[in-house]
Amino acid sequence: VARVEAGTRTAEGIRTSAHIRAVAADLFYEHGYEATSLRHIAKAARLQVGSLYNHIKGKEDLLVEIMVGIMDDLLAAQTQALEGVEDVRERLKLFIRTHIRFHAERARDVFIGNSELRSLSRVKRKKVVALRDEYEQVLAGLIEELARSQDSDVLDVKMQTFAVLALGGHVASWYSPQGPMSLDDIAEINTRIALRQLGIDTPVDAAEDAARPTRSRCGSRP
Amino acid sequence: VARVEAGTRTAEGIRTSAHIRAVAADLFYEHGYEATSLRHIAKAARLQVGSLYNHIKGKEDLLVEIMVGIMDDLLAAQTQALEGVEDVRERLKLFIRTHIRFHAERARDVFIGNSELRSLSRVKRKKVVALRDEYEQVLAGLIEELARSQDSDVLDVKMQTFAVLALGGHVASWYSPQGPMSLDDIAEINTRIALRQLGIDTPVDAAEDAARPTRSRCGSRP
Amino acid sequence: VARVEAGTRTAEGIRTSAHIRAVAADLFYEHGYEATSLRHIAKAARLQVGSLYNHIKGKEDLLVEIMVGIMDDLLAAQTQALEGVEDVRERLKLFIRTHIRFHAERARDVFIGNSELRSLSRVKRKKVVALRDEYEQVLAGLIEELARSQDSDVLDVKMQTFAVLALGGHVASWYSPQGPMSLDDIAEINTRIALRQLGIDTPVDAAEDAARPTRSRCGSRP
Amino acid sequence: VARVEAGTRTAEGIRTSAHIRAVAADLFYEHGYEATSLRHIAKAARLQVGSLYNHIKGKEDLLVEIMVGIMDDLLAAQTQALEGVEDVRERLKLFIRTHIRFHAERARDVFIGNSELRSLSRVKRKKVVALRDEYEQVLAGLIEELARSQDSDVLDVKMQTFAVLALGGHVASWYSPQGPMSLDDIAEINTRIALRQLGIDTPVDAAEDAARPTRSRCGSRP
DNA sequence: CATGAATGAGTCTTCATTCAT
DNA sequence: AATGAATGAAGACTCATTCAT
Numbered sequence: 001v002a003r004v005e006a007g008t009r010t011a012e013g014i015r016t017s018a019h020i021r022a023v024a025a026d027l028f029y030e031h032g033y034e035a036t037s038l039r040h041i042a043k044a045a046r047l048q049v050g051s052l053y054n055h056i057k058g059k060e061d062l063l064v065e066i067m068v069g070i071m072d073d074l075l076a077a078q079t080q081a082l083e084g085v086e087d088v089r090e091r092l093k094l095f096i097r098t099h100i101r102f103h104a105e106r107a108r109d110v111f112i113g114n115s116e117l118r119s120l121s122r123v124k125r126k127k128v129v130a131l132r133d134e135y136e137q138v139l140a141g142l143i144e145e146l147a148r149s150q151d152s153d154v155l156d157v158k159m160q161t162f163a164v165l166a167l168g169g170h171v172a173s174w175y176s177p178q179g180p181m182s183l184d185d186i187a188e189i190n191t192r193i194a195l196r197q198l199g200i201d202t203p204v205d206a207a208e209d210a211a212r213p214t215r216s217r218c219g220s221r222p
Numbered sequence: 223v224a225r226v227e228a229g230t231r232t233a234e235g236i237r238t239s240a241h242i243r244a245v246a247a248d249l250f251y252e253h254g255y256e257a258t259s260l261r262h263i264a265k266a267a268r269l270q271v272g273s274l275y276n277h278i279k280g281k282e283d284l285l286v287e288i289m290v291g292i293m294d295d296l297l298a299a300q301t302q303a304l305e306g307v308e309d310v311r312e313r314l315k316l317f318i319r320t321h322i323r324f325h326a327e328r329a330r331d332v333f334i335g336n337s338e339l340r341s342l343s344r345v346k347r348k349k350v351v352a353l354r355d356e357y358e359q360v361l362a363g364l365i366e367e368l369a370r371s372q373d374s375d376v377l378d379v380k381m382q383t384f385a386v387l388a389l390g391g392h393v394a395s396w397y398s399p400q401g402p403m404s405l406d407d408i409a410e411i412n413t414r415i416a417l418r419q420l421g422i423d424t425p426v427d428a429a430e431d432a433a434r435p436t437r438s439r440c441g442s443r444p
Numbered sequence: 445v446a447r448v449e450a451g452t453r454t455a456e457g458i459r460t461s462a463h464i465r466a467v468a469a470d471l472f473y474e475h476g477y478e479a480t481s482l483r484h485i486a487k488a489a490r491l492q493v494g495s496l497y498n499h500i501k502g503k504e505d506l507l508v509e510i511m512v513g514i515m516d517d518l519l520a521a522q523t524q525a526l527e528g529v530e531d532v533r534e535r536l537k538l539f540i541r542t543h544i545r546f547h548a549e550r551a552r553d554v555f556i557g558n559s560e561l562r563s564l565s566r567v568k569r570k571k572v573v574a575l576r577d578e579y580e581q582v583l584a585g586l587i588e589e590l591a592r593s594q595d596s597d598v599l600d601v602k603m604q605t606f607a608v609l610a611l612g613g614h615v616a617s618w619y620s621p622q623g624p625m626s627l628d629d630i631a632e633i634n635t636r637i638a639l640r641q642l643g644i645d646t647p648v649d650a651a652e653d654a655a656r657p658t659r660s661r662c663g664s665r666p
Numbered sequence: 667v668a669r670v671e672a673g674t675r676t677a678e679g680i681r682t683s684a685h686i687r688a689v690a691a692d693l694f695y696e697h698g699y700e701a702t703s704l705r706h707i708a709k710a711a712r713l714q715v716g717s718l719y720n721h722i723k724g725k726e727d728l729l730v731e732i733m734v735g736i737m738d739d740l741l742a743a744q745t746q747a748l749e750g751v752e753d754v755r756e757r758l759k760l761f762i763r764t765h766i767r768f769h770a771e772r773a774r775d776v777f778i779g780n781s782e783l784r785s786l787s788r789v790k791r792k793k794v795v796a797l798r799d800e801y802e803q804v805l806a807g808l809i810e811e812l813a814r815s816q817d818s819d820v821l822d823v824k825m826q827t828f829a830v831l832a833l834g835g836h837v838a839s840w841y842s843p844q845g846p847m848s849l850d851d852i853a854e855i856n857t858r859i860a861l862r863q864l865g866i867d868t869p870v871d872a873a874e875d876a877a878r879p880t881r882s883r884c885g886s887r888p
Numbered sequence: 889c890a891t892g893a894a895t896g897a898g899t900c901t902t903c904a905t906t907c908a909t
Numbered sequence: 910a911a912t913g914a915a916t917g918a919a920g921a922c923t924c925a926t927t928c929a930t
Contacts, residue, residue, distance in 0.1 A: 478700030
């Protein structure tokens with residue numbers, strides 16, 4: 001029989017590891033990293049505290065893994081969304097829409113990523129921040145390209161890059177699948193809000209009709 | 223008989239209390255509420271840990287006082303800013319500008335107010351949230367009024383109220399007095415960004431020239 | 445004007461000191477010496493903690509004063525009760541009756557005296573114990589005298605001395621002025637119980653009729 | 667699925683738990699519950715303070731466990747002692763003798779049980795008091811039965827029940843195995859003292875001769 | 889892998905006492 | 910006398926981590 005090296009290799013083990021990360025993300029989201037103890041996590045994972053250490057290197061490690069996972073997924077989503085599209089305005093629209101959708105769908109993880117950076121030690125924080133910068137550069141590049149194009153009305157590349165990115169976190173902060181507005185509609189409205197900031201006011205596709213109410217239909221804030 | 227609660231009465235004592243709150247806000251901002259121990263606070267305030275309790279009821283109390291203080295100041299600033307102005311569009315512009323300026327100038331406190339709500343117990347959180355709702359209602363009222371006015375182009379009252387509010391927190395997240403752009407310019411640009419979202423695109427006053435660069439001059443994110 | 449020495453001399457001051465002792469005794473009785481903080485005492489006395497030190501030397505001092513006060517009063521009560529009586533059996537009856545009555549009437553103080561001896565430091569404990577021994581010797585002397593008299597039926601002087609003394613603490617532990625049985629009746633019954641132990645079974649005086657029920661009428665235990 | 671609470675399962679662990687309880691009982695007896703810190707207990711148990719929490723839920727829990735343990739044992743001892751005996755007077759004698767012996771042999775625990783009830787919170791106190799009431803009812807039932815029987819001379823059921831129970835605590839307060847009188851003799855004398863109170867004066871069994879000295883041979887009070 | 893147990897540093901809070909005002 | 914403030918030690922309890930079984 002092949003000797004199983006230290007670490008998580010068996011199917012069961014991988015499942016347990018993923019379960020721990022999922023449970024930890026829930027708790028980090030709800031109470032914050034500092035306020036969440038390994039005891040909480042262990043109890044939620046139906047394990048003893050000591051057993052956690054068969055799957056993680058430590059508490060901080062858990063946080064890093066969650067954060068890196070988010071950024072990997074987000075970058076992959078954008079790469080896939082923009083694939084094959086050339087026009088800047090179209091690329092921007094797609095990027096923003098993907099950005100909004102991702103932030104709504106993975107609100108929990110996104111929130112952790114935004115709020116718990118400071119809980120990481122210098123070294124580990126750098127690692128995560130690098131991924132975020134990489135993502136930011138993609139958007140900044142698009143806006144810069146837009147600014148250089150004809151008929152554009154960009155005010156400030158960096159500041160507006162920030163503003164668009166912030167919109168994602170903002171939507172994440174109140175979106176709920178149980179809310180009265182569909183994810184599609186939310187994505188469209190907010191994409192349009194973002195594009196407006198950038199001086200682009202294209203009526204957006206099919207969602208047009210649904211996206212014009214004056215009274216709000218978005219979920220209530222928690 | 224004047225029933226005097228144990229507390230702070232001497233001039234010296236009042237100064238110490240304020241000092242403790244200031245020092246605590248610094249630490250809460252930098253490391254977060256949970257990660258900040260009373261030891262840290264006491265050391266920063268050049269006091270013994272036990273001495274803190276001559277001025278505060280407990281750690282949570284400190285956080286509440288800071289949060290309530292922010293909202294009190296913010297509400298007061300808006301009341302003063304809008305005083306005597308009647309036109310909706312003008313009121314909106316003033317509100318947003320004040321909102322942005324306040325969030326930039328008191329970034330530290332604003333950040334605490336946004337990120338540490340969850341660290342409060344139910345009862346105390348309610349108290350603070352009530353103040354925030356009150357503030358939100360003022361803006362929502364203005365946007366609603368705008369929506370009802372002629373030539374307006376409001377997409378969704380609630381969602382756009384959120385979006386404007388979020389812009390404040392966003393500016394607060396990167397603004398630095400040492401940054402290359404003046405607070406005035408930042409306020410003007412972002413006010414314009416916010417108004418654009420609402421369908422109002424008035425060239426803004428005197429800051430016009432300064433506010434048109436394409437390359438960013440805002441401070442780098444921390 | 446005569447210069448007032450350090451310590452409590454003024455009428456107001458003496459009243460405050462007595463008030464503090466009374467309030468402290470209440471709290472020591474209810475929660476125990478260790479569980480009672482000077483903060484509790486100060487609040488109950490409507491004073492600030494620091495102000496207590498104008499009247500007491502410290503927390504332990506408060507306890508000693510209460511304890512010594514009890515023993516002084518108890519010894520004085522017995523001296524007065526036995527004054528002029530010669531017959532041993534009569535003296536015993538009077539002593540026991542006084543013992544019981546005192547323990548019922550001053551149950552609170554008696555309880556403190558019995559239960560908080562261990563809270564005193566060696567030196568102060570000795571001081572209080574000496575007073576208690578003195579009291580015990582009076583009773584032991586009476587029982588010894590009884591043992592030497594004709595027709596007596598004493599089993600063991602020391603042990604029965606203890607037993608009689610214990611009866612006092614015991615009555616103190618449940619007596620309540622609001623209880624259904626009068627203090628007179630309680631004193632008579634328990635005096636008779638005590639005398640019986642010593643082999644003396646004299647029908648006791650006037651209270652005779654009241655003292656013969658089979659169903660209890662004593663107060664319920666707390 | 668067997669839901670296993672965190673707790674003690676290994677043989678080693680059970681021994682440690684018992685050791686902690688024993689050590690705690692010693693300290694509670696000597697210094698009182700409030701005056702005994704977990705530091706003391708941990709040091710006496712040769713453990714770190716934190717390690718205690720692998721075996722107890724908290725300090726109060728320790729006290730409750732000790733108290734419940736005593737009452738369980740006492741009730742069991744009486745059940746066994748009275749088993750198969752029918753005559754009231756005989757049952758009373760056995761009950762009282764068992765009561766006295768138990769209180770002498772387990773003086774330490776009994777003292778804790780009597781003096782630290784007030785240190786418990788409402789809920790936990792109720793739990794313990796219920797056990798004590800159950801025990802008291804057994805004795806009260808016997809005395810009541812005695813009162814209804816012929817040639818009996820009971821003065822007051824409730825009061826005399828108390829008096830007998832108090833005798834146990836009293837013996838516990840001075841008994842020492844190193845004292846000059848054997849436990850058997852002490853039990854016999856005090857059983858007789860108690861029975862006398864109830865109007866029963868049977869010369870008691872074999873211990874008769876040993877039990878008739880006039881000068882005390884019991885241990886000195888601490 | 890899972891677990892119970894141990895560790896030692898850490899948490900917030902309360903304590904009795906002192907002292908300038 | 911009274912008070913607000915400071916102090917330093919101690920209180921019970923929780924923490925992340927380690928390790929033998």
